Every structure is written in structure tokens, then in C-alpha cells.
Amino acid sequence: MIDSKQKILSSKTVFKAKLFNVSEDLILSNEKEYHFATVHIHPTVCILPITPKGEIYLIKQFRYLLEGTVLGAIAGFIDEGETSLQAAKRELKEEAGIEAAQWELLAKTVVMRSVVHHVVNIFLAKDLEITKQNLQDEEEIEVVKMPISEAVEKVMSGEIYHSSSMTAILMLDKLRQEKRL
């Protein structure tokens, strides 16, 4: 039953913004036709820089969409022409003033399975060099260093509630437990 796949009969862009498009899709499923509006958001990167002592750097930033200051992982959109790794290196330098010599793609995730298509590439950065932040005009970012165990507690207690940050921290914790880091 799972194999009688849905088929996209047509898809047209009905709204365009700088970082996303909205499309109206006509889908054939079980011999019936359905209309769905979907949002296609430019991909992002999310970075966890880790020190040899098992501390990570997170950021605190005011987010008007969430009506408050939010603690979570360093992240940002991949620019035109950039690879995800290039974007991760740029964002880590810009937002946290950190350069890293060792990089690993921890996971390539999607934030939803319907309605929104958005890919988040989660990177681990090691062998760190602390330099200077290089923020964009509208950005105000505080860098916070803490042991992974403390970040995990903040995930479990709900203080860190951004999904990709939660996933990244819990995956990192799991890798350390299994001595795979």
C-alpha cells in the first residue's frame, strides 16, 4: 500500500520572498487529485563548535518571531554559490568569531515532512581558534560557552527549545557517550 506513491501533476510558484518561495502543487494520490500549498525555504547550516574539554559554544540572540532572547546553536542561511561547509565556516566566524580546523557533517535534517521544505545541515567543528565576531548590521549576538552536559540539561528542561539546536546537542551527547567523538 505504501508503494502507490503520490505524484506531482503540477507545481507553480505563487509567492516569492528573499529566503523562500510558496508554491501551489496539484498532487495525484490514490487516483484522486489534491491541492497543497507548500513553502520552500533556502537551506541553512547549524554549527556546534566543541573544545577538547567537552564544552560547546552556543549563542543568545533576540528573535522577534519568538518574542524573546533565544539560546541555541550558531546557524545561518547558505548563500548563493556557497557549499554548506563554506556557509558553516562563514557563520561560525561571523556569529561567534571562531575558526575551526576540523569539520564533520553530523546530520542533514528536514524540519517538516509536509507544508514546508527546509534542509538544515548540522556540523560539528573542532580544533578551534577564537578570533573576532563580524556581525551583520541588524545582528546582536552573545556567545555562551558551557559543558555539553549543561546544554543537554537545558534541552531536557525546555530552556533550549529550537529543534535543530536540540537535535545537534543530543546527537553530540550521544557520540560522546559512545566515545565516537
Place this chain on the structure above:
Amino acid sequence: MIDSKQKILSSKTVFKAKLFNVSEDLILSNEKEYHFATVHIHPTVCILPITPKGEIYLIKQFRYLLEGTVLGAIAGFIDEGETSLQAAKRELKEEAGIEAAQWELLAKTVVMRSVVHHVVNIFLAKDLEITKQNLQDEEEIEVVKMPISEAVEKVMSGEIYHSSSMTAILMLDKLRQEKRL
């Protein structure tokens, strides 16, 4: 510096769909004005039903946005007039044919911190009774039972790559390790 907050000067809806709206926001930040387009998506629930043996039920479903069959947690949109718990109970019954006597809100998460506002309420369901699926017309869902440890492996290997499903599974694993389940 982190306290000089951004202020929303105006926000107007520029596109409406069944499950989301798009707005154009004018933001004051550091005494400069910025325009941002943002997507406001109806909230969802994500449910992990767990057996006394430490097994969980996941679902496999074809997702045309992701161009394939995707393994992950049971989930769905909260209907008009429903609480998140009512939606979780309804989706668990509809998608997996399961009723649960014990419910716990594991986390209230957001999938992005800018551009998209979308809340996912992650529930844990215990004391299960297996009944019959009640799928909507366009849905084809296969229910899969596996030990939590196997689900965690699938998260770490990238086979489970939906962010909220990953978060839910890793949080559940953590709770079990800490005997807080």
C-alpha cells in the same frame, strides 16, 4: 547589547493558505528599519507511543515534498478548537490506531528562529491499547514498532532525518538512561 530589542513596527498578511500565512514585517533594530517576510504555520503535535518493554511505534509514509518514503514519529496539525493534547490523541488513533491512557508533554519546540514560526508539541504516550487506523483519504501509513535503541541508531545513521522525530527519540532515550521514564 543583547537587551536593545528589535521592535515590530508593522506586520501585514500578504499570502494566506489553509495551513499557513505569510506576512511582511517592518522591524526596528539598532535604530534602523528592516523588512522581513515571515511564514506563520499552524502548530502541530508529534507523538511517541512507548510500550512497557521500551519499544516505540513510528510511521512510514510517502512524502512527495521529500521525494520518498520517510520513517518518523506520528504527527499532525492541531485542528481549529482543539487543544494540543486532543490533537495528539486524535492523530495517534487516526494514523496508528493506538489509544493511550497516559500522556506527557515532553517538549514544546520551534523549528526555526527566523523566517518561519512553527511550534511542535512533542508528546509521550504510555499505557497503550492497539485498535484500528482511521486514515484520511490521501493518507497511506505503515506503522512500525521497534526498540528505542534501534530508533536511536536510525537517528545517528541518518535514516531518521526529520528534526522533531529525531529530537523526540533522543529525548526519550535520555529519559530512559536517567530512569526518569
